[in-house]
Amino acid sequence: MRKDIILCGVGGQGTVLASRLISAAAMARELPVMSAETIGMAQRGGSVFSHLRIGGDADCPMIAKGEADLILGFEPGEAVRMLPYLKPEGQVVVSSRAVMPVTAALSGADYRAETMLDYLKAQVRNLVIVPTEKALAEVGSAKVLNLILLGAAVRSGALGFSEEEMRQAVLTRIPAKFHELNLRALEWAK
Amino acid sequence: MHQEFLMGNEAIARGAIAAGVNLVCGYPGTPSTEVLETVAKNRPEDTYVEWSVNEKTAMEIAGGAAYAGARAMVTMKQMGLNVASDPLMCLSYIGVKGGLVVLVADDPGPISSQTEQDTRHFASFAKLPVFDPSGAQEAYDMVQEAFELSEKYGTPVILRPTTRVSHGYASITVKDPEEYVKNVPEGFVRDTGRWVIFPRLSYQNHIKIEKRNRELSDVFSDSPRNYILPGEGELAGSRKGIATGGFSASYALEARRKAGAVPMLKIGNPFPFPEKKAAEFLRGMDEVLCIEELDPVIERELIYVCGKYGLKTRILGKMTGHMPTAGENTRDSVTAALRAWLGLPAEEQTAAAPPPLPVRPPVLCAGCPHRASFYAVKQAMKGKKTIFCGDIGCYTLGNAQPLDMVDTCLCMGAGLGIAQAIDHLEPDTSCFAFVGDSTFFASAIPGVVNAVYNQASFTLVVLDNSTTAMTGHQPHPGTGRTMMGQIVDRVSIEKVLEGIGVETVETVDPLDHAKAVETVKRTAEKPGVKAIIFCSPCVVLAKPQGRVTIDAEKCIGCRKCIREIGCPALSFDGKKAAVDPAQCTGCSLCSQLCPVKAISGGEAHA
Numbered sequence: 114m115r116k117d118i119i120l121c122g123v124g125g126q127g128t129v130l131a132s133r134l135i136s137a138a139a140m141a142r143e144l145p146v147m148s149a150e151t152i153g154m155a156q157r158g159g160s161v162f163s164h165l166r167i168g169g170d171a172d173c174p175m176i177a178k179g180e181a182d183l184i185l186g187f188e189p190g191e192a193v194r195m196l197p198y199l200k201p202e203g204q205v206v207v208s209s210r211a212v213m214p215v216t217a218a219l220s221g222a223d224y225r226a227e228t229m230l231d232y233l234k235a236q237v238r239n240l241v242i243v244p245t246e247k248a249l250a251e252v253g254s255a256k257v258l259n260l261i262l263l264g265a266a267v268r269s270g271a272l273g274f275s276e277e278e279m280r281q282a283v284l285t286r287i288p289a290k291f292h293e294l295n296l297r298a299l300e301w302a303k
Numbered sequence: 304m305h306q307e308f309l310m311g312n313e314a315i316a317r318g319a320i321a322a323g324v325n326l327v328c329g330y331p332g333t334p335s336t337e338v339l340e341t342v343a344k345n346r347p348e349d350t351y352v353e354w355s356v357n358e359k360t361a362m363e364i365a366g367g368a369a370y371a372g373a374r375a376m377v378t379m380k381q382m383g384l385n386v387a388s389d390p391l392m393c394l395s396y397i398g399v400k401g402g403l404v405v406l407v408a409d410d411p412g413p414i415s416s417q418t419e420q421d422t423r424h425f426a427s428f429a430k431l432p433v434f435d436p437s438g439a440q441e442a443y444d445m446v447q448e449a450f451e452l453s454e455k456y457g458t459p460v461i462l463r464p465t466t467r468v469s470h471g472y473a474s475i476t477v478k479d480p481e482e483y484v485k486n487v488p489e490g491f492v493r494d495t496g497r498w499v500i501f502p503r504l505s506y507q508n509h510i511k512i513e514k515r516n517r518e519l520s521d522v523f524s525d526s527p528r529n530y531i532l533p534g535e536g537e538l539a540g541s542r543k544g545i546a547t548g549g550f551s552a553s554y555a556l557e558a559r560r561k562a563g564a565v566p567m568l569k570i571g572n573p574f575p576f577p578e579k580k581a582a583e584f585l586r587g588m589d590e591v592l593c594i595e596e597l598d599p600v601i602e603r604e605l606i607y608v609c610g611k612y613g614l615k616t617r618i619l620g621k622m623t624g625h626m627p628t629a630g631e632n633t634r635d636s637v638t639a640a641l642r643a644w645l646g647l648p649a650e651e652q653t654a655a656a657p658p659p660l661p662v663r664p665p666v667l668c669a670g671c672p673h674r675a676s677f678y679a680v681k682q683a684m685k686g687k688k689t690i691f692c693g694d695i696g697c698y699t700l701g702n703a704q705p706l707d708m709v710d711t712c713l714c715m716g717a718g719l720g721i722a723q724a725i726d727h728l729e730p731d732t733s734c735f736a737f738v739g740d741s742t743f744f745a746s747a748i749p750g751v752v753n754a755v756y757n758q759a760s761f762t763l764v765v766l767d768n769s770t771t772a773m774t775g776h777q778p779h780p781g782t783g784r785t786m787m788g789q790i791v792d793r794v795s796i797e798k799v800l801e802g803i804g805v806e807t808v809e810t811v812d813p814l815d816h817a818k819a820v821e822t823v824k825r826t827a828e829k830p831g832v833k834a835i836i837f838c839s840p841c842v843v844l845a846k847p848q849g850r851v852t853i854d855a856e857k858c859i860g861c862r863k864c865i866r867e868i869g870c871p872a873l874s875f876d877g878k879k880a881a882v883d884p885a886q887c888t889g890c891s892l893c894s895q896l897c898p899v900k901a902i903s904g905g906e907a908h909a
Binding site for chain 2: 150
């Protein structure tokens with residue numbers, strides 16, 4: 114298997130953990146993995162990304178434009194920002210909820226999720242929009258967007274790992290007291 | 304041997320442990336920090352680990368350990384090497400007994416640094432061999448080779464990853480514990496002719512160092528770290544080739560897949576430069592494109608080799624405008640440069656232009672006490688002639704609108720010097736220097752001594768959040784815990800300042816806004832050097848569970864809370880202010896400034 118996956122969002126949304134879970138699933142299958150992500154100042158509310166390259170035949174952990182099989186967007190605008198990296202027939206799984214930048218709140222500039230989602234709908238054939246508010250309310254926690262998106266990615270088929278493989282990754286990589294909540298989030302999209 | 308998925312910095316740490324490292328010290332700095340943290344997490348019982356107060360001290364400790372025959376590693380970012388350059392330059396002349404690896408992480412971009420300086424240059428300036436890894440596996444292998452080389456030649460050796468090497472992850476092959484080297488230090492052996500630096504000794508050692516480096520150039524020419532890949536397919540026997548090193552080598556390898564497998568020279572030891580290997584490559588080439596980040600180090604060396612060996616090969620790169628002179632390379636930029644140079648058409652982008660994207664500059668976290676500290680000083684000094692000198696840390700982000708409270712930022716501790724200078728030149732200006740707690744210990748204390756002695760007048764504001772926040776919460780002398788897990792007496796910032804002779808030292812909670820403003824007003828008026836310590840823990844560590852709520856009935860939509868403090872948890876829905884409960888920590892700064900008391904809850908500070 115060869116998969117190039119980009120996770121993107123805003124610092125603090127949990128992209129890194131989601132990236133680790135996919136890596137763990139790949140390692141469990143003994144596939145070579147490389148990844149690269151934003152660490153440092155940009156984590157304080159800036160745009161963040163994680164590149165994941167699974168399977169052999171790669172020399173560099175970074176993904177080039179037009180190469181990603183899957184973009185997992187934790188925020189609509191950030192998914193649009195990363196869209197040039199998507200393959201022509203690639204899959205996008207995106208959260209419906211916008212995260213307002215402080216600059217927009219200050220200047221009163223208009224930033225709306227709908228504008229970004231409309232652009233994605235026009236550009237991407239394989240698009241799954243996760244209704245984030247509804248999903249978080251049903252799972253009962255504001256902190257599990259990453260597992261909800263992972264679950265949706267599993268069901269899109271583009272992740273390349275089964276729900277059982279992701280369950281195992283959760284069980285091995287996340288402390289036991291959070292298992293029940295995270296597994297519920299993973300299964301939300303069923 | 305087994306496979307593990309490791310970050311480049313983790314790989315370096317694990318490689319050092321496999322090499323039997325006895326002592327690791329350093330000062331935190333992105334992108335180097337995780338090296339020492341990983342050693343601390345995985346250290347064998349008899350390995351000593353510490354976060355030192357700054358890089359100079361760390362370099363001296365690591366050097367001392369190597370004097371005693373220990374294998375030692377000192378870690379820092381490239382800016383830190385400037386601080387540590389005094390002991391390093393001298394260590395270069397004195398040499399070591401045990402292996403000493405100087406881990407310096409460079410930051411092309413720069414992503415989290417003040418400069419784009421290139422440690423490969425520093426290596427040649429200091430006359431020290433350097434390893435330049437292209438990924439996590441090579442970093443793991445190179446750190447072990449660096450220890451061996453250091454011991455064999457009695458010299459410190461630099462290992463220089465860049466951000467993408469340090470922070471990239473890969474599944475790599477690592478040793479099992481049974482395969483680790485076990486190093487038992489011999490101990491310090493008294494030998495004044497060896498360990499006491501004097502002009503005569505430096506002269507003698509200088510001769511030896513130059514001779515050794517000529518030898519190392521040949522050693523590196525024969526090392527698999529410096530290799531030639533022949534051209535493939537249509538490009539077999541091509542007289543155009545590329546030269547690369549560091550993380551750019553991984554971009555170059557990928558670009559060869561897309562644009563054609565041209566012959567490639569990979570440099571893993573940029574100093575002493577493997578001249579013979581380079582000459583072997585250049586002899587078959589009419590033209591060579593250099594793909595590297597930061598300075599044109601390989602490019603200059605190749606031009607030198609051409610001159611020395613009488614070769615006519617044209618060397619292209621940053622100095623000829625074929626590659627960008629600043630910033631990071633990317634997969635796409637390297638592929639595009641290679642295609643253009645090979646005369647291939649550029650790859651097309653066909654997608655419709657996206658709508659305007661949100662700009663997301665990094666900001667102080669919701670609930671960050673620095674926001675409250677800056678706001679208190681701003682309110683207290685309104686209408687007065689002031690200068691606010693910032694420093695290095697999360698609090699550099701106090702420059703952002705709407706706080707706009709950082710007039711200068713240079714390097715660790717420099718705000719104190721700048722504030723003193725402005726005071727001497729413009730006595731009617733009220734000068735402030737803001738410094739974090741970790742930065743205070745690392746590099747602000749001499750600045751305070753200088754100001755007190757030389758009769759400067761300014762207000763020192765210590766932003767004490769009880770951690771080194773920006774780099775991921777490392778302990779420092781004010782936190783009362785060490786990397787060896789000991790609970791120790793805190794070094795008191797108050798007592799340090801009092802000991803120096805600062806007569807006014809006020810400690811106040813910045814989240815109590817009225818009291819904070821009053822303290823600033825009262826303190827700033829006093830003559831001489833005076834200090835305010837804003838003491839409140841970093842919210843990322845303390846994780847306060849409070850939340851404020853906004854009463855939509857009472858909110859008049861004046862947007863004062865948004866305009867004044869720029870908290871990322873606050874937004875405006877067009878009519879009323881709203882708070883994001885996922886981000887709010889209940890610091891209550893916003894509720895303290897709301898003119899109609901529409902915001903309630905959170906901590907009771909006012």
